Amino acid sequence: MMNRSHHRLGTTLLRLAGGLVATSALVVGRDARAAGFATARFGGETGHPLTSNPTAIYYNPAGIALSRGLTVFADGTLALRNLTYDRRPDPNAPGEVPEPADAIGANTGTASLTNFVAAPMLGATLGVPLGESVSVAGGLALMVPFGGSATWNKNDAFANNPRYPGPYDGQQRYYTIHGSLRSMYISAAAALNVGRFVSVGVSGGVALNSVDSVRARNAPADTDLDTEGRAWLRAKNVTPQLGVGVMLTPLEDQDALRIGVSYQAPPNFGRMKLRGLLQKYFAGNLSGERQGVDDVELHQTLPDIVRAGISLRPVRFLELRIMADYTRWSLFADQCINNAGQPCEVSHGDDGLKDGAPKPGSETISVNLPRRFRDTIAGRAGMSVFLSPRAELYSGVGIDQSAIPDATVEPSMVDFNSVSVAAGGRFGITRHLTAGFTYTHFFYSPRDTTGRSNMPNFAAPSNAPDAGGLYQQRIGVLDVNLQAHFDVMGK
C-alpha cells in the first residue's frame, strides 16, 4: 500500500509532468529520429521494444508486464534543428517563371531554418504479480510518435519590397512558410506475463491528429511573383490507434535475455480524414463564402511499424541491445485535400490517367500533395554499463533510411539517410526517483535533388513548383526524463 509520503511524491510528479507538458511548445522536429516524420525518440536510449519502463506502452506494450509496482515516467525530447535548402530549379520546368530583373534571389538561393523544438511524453504503469508465475500490468501514456514542425527564416533582401510582397517568406515558401503535422497518442495498455517466460501486451486509445500549414500558392501552381498568393490549411481529427507486442524472457533472470517484437497499427487503421479549413488569399481577395474559409478534408494514411529487438546481459553489469524497425511509409502516398464529404483519389499514372490527376468522382480536389514515400528499415545497437544498482551509463549507434524519394522531397517534407550516435546515463536520485538523459547527434549527408524533382510534372491539382536543390540538415537531440517508482504491492 502506498504510504502518504509516496502519495504526495506521486502527486507532485504528476503536477511537475503536467507543467512540463503545458509549458512545452509541442512542435516536434521532423527527423528527430527515424524516417519520414516519425519522431518517437522519447526515452532516449532507454526507449525501445525491450524496455519495461512506461515508454514500452508505445514501443512494445508487452514490456510493461515485466514491471513491478507503480512507475511514473515524465520525458522531454528537446531538439535543435538547422536545415538549409538551396533552391536550384530547372528553368524549363513547368510552372517555373523566370525571376524578374528586380527580384533576383526571390525564387532561387538558400533558405534556412533554425528551430528549437520540444516534445513531451508522460506515462505510468502498475505491475502486479498474481502468483509465482503470472503477473499483469496496466498503463497509461501520452506521447507524440509522429510529428514535424518548421518555421523558416525570412529573406531579408525582400523586406518591405515595394512590388513583391511574397519573397520575404523565403525561397522555400511554395512548400512551407510555417507548418506542423502531428499525431499525439493517448494510450492505455494491458499486459500479461506467464511462466516468467512470455509476455503479451496490447495498447490502444486515441490519436489526436492535426495539420496546420501556410505556404505560398499561385492558382496555376507556378512561381509568378505578380500573382503570388497564400494558402493556409488547418485540420484535425481524432482516430483510434492500437499496438500489440510480445516479449520473451527465456532465462531465469528476466533481464539476462529479452526478445521483443511489436506492431503499431496506423492511426485509424488506415486512411484518415482530417476536417478543417482551407483559407486562400489571391490577388487581394480572401477566397470563400465565409471570408476565405472552405470546409475541407485532408485525406492521408500514416504508416504502421514493426519493431524487433534482442537484449543480452552476458554479465550483470553489461547489457547489449540490437533493434530494428520496419516502417511502411509507402502508405503515405498522398495528402489530398477536397471539399468535405467529397472523395479525394488521385491517379498514380497506372490507370491511363496522368500521374497526379484526379480520379473520376474526385474532380473537385482543391490540391493534392504527392508524397510517394517508401518503406524504411532502421537499425540500432546499444549498450549499458551498470556502475551500481543506481547508476547506468549507456550509448548507442543507429542508422536510418530516408523515406522520401528525390522526386517528391521538398522543404516541408525533408528526409535523409542518417547515422546517429547517442550517449547518456540514468542515475538514482532518491530511493524512488531516477533521472536519465540521452544526447543523440544525427549525421546527415547533404542531399542534392537538382534536376530530379518531379513536383512540377505531376498533373494538376498535384503539381507544384520544382523542389530541386541542395538540402542540408543538422540535428542534436537531448532527451531528459524522470522516473518515479513505488513498490506499492510490497515485497
Added chain:
Amino acid sequence: MRLRNTFHACTALAAVALLGCPNAEGEFNDFQDRYDAVHPDTASSSSTGASCAAPAAGDADGDYVFALSASLDPASPVRFAAKVATSEGASGLEVSFTLQALDTCDRTTPVGEIFDLGPFAVAADGSFTAAFPPLEVTGLSNPFSENPITAEVTLTGNLCAASNTICGALGGNVTKPSVIKLDGSNFRFDRLEATGEFPDVVALNCAGDLSKTKLPSKCAK
C-alpha cells in the same frame, strides 16, 4: 485527490492540444498586410471602359473570342468562343451572348456546354450590365487545374459603335471547386477575323493587356 490529479492531467492535455502552431495564422495575415500595402486598391485594377455611343442593332453582331480574366491570375484567362447578337428591345438596344468554353491547352477546341445568355439592356452611352446565371464549365477549359468551374459573374462594360471590342469589369464569385471572389477581374470580347480561328494570345481588359503566350503548366504532359 484522484479528482485533482485527473484535473491536472486534463489541463495538461488541453494545453498540449492548444500549443500546436501559434504562427501559421500570423504568417498568413502578415502576407495580406504586405500585399495590401503594395496593392492599395485592388478593385481599381478593373475598368469598365470609356462611355461611348451604342451601336445600331446588328452592327456588333458576330463571332468573338471572350476572355474571362480572373484577378487571381489575370494573364491566364478562361477563353470562350462567343457569338454576340444585338437587337432592339422594348426599351432600347439589347445584347445577347452565346458562349462555349475553349480547351485551355489548344485554345481552339470548343468544349462543354453552350450557354445562351441574355438579352441584357444596353444604354445609349453603350454601358450595360450582364448578370449571368451560374456557368458550369468543364475542367478542360480551366487554366489552373482539371477541376470543373462554376462561376456566378456579372459583366459591367461598354458596347460601342464602330468597335470590334467589348470590354469591362468582371465581378462575382467562383463557387466551385472552391469559393473565390473575383473582385478586380476583367473581361474582353474581340471580334474574330474568321469564324473558328482563335488567336493564341488574347486581350484581357480594356487596356489591352495580353495573355501569356506559354501554355498553362497543367498542359505540360
